[in-house]
Structures are given as C-alpha cells and as structure tokens.
Amino acid sequence: MSEMGLVVVGAAGRMGQALIRAISAIDGARLVAAVERPDSPRIGQDAGELAGIGKNGIVIADDPLPAFAKADGVLDFTSPASTVEFAGYAAQARIAHVIGTTGCGAEDDERIAAAARHAPIVKSGNMSLGVNLLAVLVEQAAKALGPDDFDIEVLEMHHRHKVDAPSGTALLLGQAAAIGREVALADHSVRVRDGHTGARAAGTIGFATLRGGSVVGDHSVILAGSGERITLSHVAEDRSIFARGAVKAALWAHGRKPGLYSMRDVLGL
Ligand SMILES: NC(=O)C1=CN([C@@H]2O[C@H](COP(=O)(O)OP(=O)(O)OC[C@H]3O[C@@H](n4cnc5c(N)ncnc54)[C@H](OP(=O)(O)O)[C@@H]3O)[C@@H](O)[C@H]2O)C=CC1
Numbered sequence: 001m002s003e004m005g006l007v008v009v010g011a012a013g014r015m016g017q018a019l020i021r022a023i024s025a026i027d028g029a030r031l032v033a034a035v036e037r038p039d040s041p042r043i044g045q046d047a048g049e050l051a052g053i054g055k056n057g058i059v060i061a062d063d064p065l066p067a068f069a070k071a072d073g074v075l076d077f078t079s080p081a082s083t084v085e086f087a088g089y090a091a092q093a094r095i096a097h098v099i100g101t102t103g104c105g106a107e108d109d110e111r112i113a114a115a116a117r118h119a120p121i122v123k124s125g126n127m128s129l130g131v132n133l134l135a136v137l138v139e140q141a142a143k144a145l146g147p148d149d150f151d152i153e154v155l156e157m158h159h160r161h162k163v164d165a166p167s168g169t170a171l172l173l174g175q176a177a178a179i180g181r182e183v184a185l186a187d188h189s190v191r192v193r194d195g196h197t198g199a200r201a202a203g204t205i206g207f208a209t210l211r212g213g214s215v216v217g218d219h220s221v222i223l224a225g226s227g228e229r230i231t232l233s234h235v236a237e238d239r240s241i242f243a244r245g246a247v248k249a250a251l252w253a254h255g256r257k258p259g260l261y262s263m264r265d266v267l268g269l
C-alpha cells in the first residue's frame with residue numbers, strides 16, 4: 001500500500017516539530033505539507049530543518065487549503081479556534097483529522113462532532129499509549145473503590161507555556177473515573193478550591209493544576225480512603241510519545257468511515 005501523506009498544522013510549535021520528526025521515522029507515513037499562521041515568522045522555512053532533522057524540502061506555508069488538497073490526513077496540535085476551522089476543511093476534503101488540541105469548549109466540540117459526520121476524526125487529550133492504559137486502570141479502580149470509602153483527586157503538572165487548565169489528560173482521566181463510578185463528570189467535578197470551601201463532598205472528583213518550568217506532562221489520580229491511599233501515575237518524559245501516537249492514529253483512521261474516534265479505539269483498549 002502507498003504511504004499516507006500527512007499535513008502538520010502548527011508545524012513550528014512544540015508538538016508540530018515533534019510530529020515532523022515522528023513522521024520521518026515511521027514507515028507508511030510521509031510529510032506532504034506543513035502549515036503555520038499567516039503572520040508566523042516561520043513561513044518559508046524548511047520544516048525538517050526547523051524540527052532538527054535536516055532539510056526535507058517541505059516549506060512551511062500559510063494556506064491550509066492547498067495543503068489539505070494534497071494530503072490523506074491532518075495532524076493538528078494547535079488551538080481550539082484553529083482546530084474547529086481545520087475540522088471544516090478536513091471534512092470538505094474527506095481526509096482523516098487527528099486532533100490533539102486541548103482546551104476545546106462545548107461549542108467547539110459540537111462543531112468537531114459535526115465535521116466527523118463527513119470524515120474520520122481521532123480526538124484525544126493524550127495520544128500516548130501509557131496514559132490511555134492508565135485511563136483503563138482508573139476506570140477499574142474508581143468502579144471497585146466506591147464514593148463512600150474513597151475520594152478521587154486528579155493532579156497534573158505542565159510546563160510554564162501551557163495555556164489551558166485542567167489539562168486535556170486530567171479531564172480524560174477524570175472522565176474515566178466518572179465512567180467507573182457511573183456518574184456524569186460535569187455534575188461531580190470540583191475544578192477550583194479557594195478560601196473557606198467547606199468539607200469535601202462525597203462522590204466529587206477534584207482537579208488540581210501545577211504549572212512551571214519545562215515539565216512535559218505529569219498526571220496522578222489519587223484514590224484516598226481512610227488509612228490508605230492509591231496513586232496511579234504517568235510521567236511523560238518526551239513529546240515523542242504523543243507524536244508517535246498521533247501518527248499511529250492517522251494510519252489507523254486512513255480509509256475508515258466518518259466518525260469521532262478516541263485513542264482507546266485506535267489502541268483497542
Ligand atoms: N493530545 C496530546 O497528546 C497532546 C496535546 N497537546 C496540545 O496540543 C496543543 C499545542 O501544544 P504545543 O505544541 O505545546 O503548543 P505550541 O504553542 O508550541 O504550538 C502550537 C502551534 O500552532 C500554531 N497555530 C495556532 N493557530 C494556527 C493556525 N490557525 N494555523 C497554523 N498554525 C497555527 C501556533 O502558532 P502561534 O505560536 O503563532 O500561535 C504554534 O506554532 C495544545 O492544546 C496542547 O495542550 C500537546 C501535547 C500532547
């Protein structure tokens with residue numbers, strides 16, 4: 001079978017560069033275009049050189065439409081507003097769209113779901129194998145350890161540049177806990193505590209956010225009971241784990257029927 005041609009949007013970003021490196025190392029995938037914002041100083045630069053793998057002849061462009069027209073799939077780790085726009089273009093082109101962007105609101109998610117009626121979309125707050133396996137374990141633990149005996153808290157830390165909180169991964173893990181408990185996360189989550197909060201309400205799922213330095217991504221789900229505590233954790237040491245997962249998702253989605261898929265679908269977890 002011929003290689004899948006991929007376009008990376010947000011090609012100059014932290015994940016954009018990791019994606020370009022990952023594509024060059026994975027059989028069956030080929031970079032066909034790299035896109036950045038029209039006002040980016042990176043427009044016109046060689047995408048491979050910027051990503052540190054040497055010139056690859058793909059010049060960073062500012063127009064997504066010709067890029068999407070020659071691609072079989074899009075890898076998108078940008079911002080919610082851009083991702084919604086790219087979902088529309090990918091749907092028109094009927095090509096696979098892998099979305100790693102976090103911080104999407106309900107309206108963004110509705111528009112992404114609408115685009116998924118026309119093309120396959122894989123969207124996940126975390127593309128790594130480790131975190132998606134952790135989500136399975138969290139679901140099991142939350143089911144086994146009920147709300148009368150165990151409190152669930154999700155703790156995350158990321159680098160100082162991160163703009164959204166809680167992280168997409170923290171929300172994914174919180175969602176796994178809610179599924180295990182058979183409750184709706186939206187009705188049970190406590191995302192901020194400040195001042196005289198009162199005692200913890202049983203059955204809630206708490207979130208705590210730390211930001212600083214160059215931390216790639218640390219997540220822990222703590223199940224705290226009386227006299228004992230279980231902590232399920234994942235530490236991302238390198239962005240290549242997300243990039244490899246995203247390329248794997250694109251290869252999985254290529255030629256698949258339209259729909260909104262998760263990394264758990266891709267990994268069969
Ligand atoms: N799901 C997962 O596994 C992971 C998800 N993420 C998520 O991915 C997203 C990006 O993270 P990160 O790479 O660290 O962020 P960066 O800010 O380093 O990269 C984002 C890039 O996208 C560019 N961009 C924004 N809008 C457009 C547009 N309309 N057209 C083209 N390019 C655009 C930005 O340009 P400019 O700087 O000019 O705005 C920037 O270069 C975040 O939401 C993050 O949470 C990150 C890691 C893993």
Ligand SMILES: O=C(O)C1=N[C@H](C(=O)O)C[C@H](O)C1
Nearest residue numbers: 102125162167168169216217
């Ligand atoms: O912004 C990041 O860097 C990351 N974002 C994702 C998230 O919001 O969970 C995934 C990863 O933890 C890195």
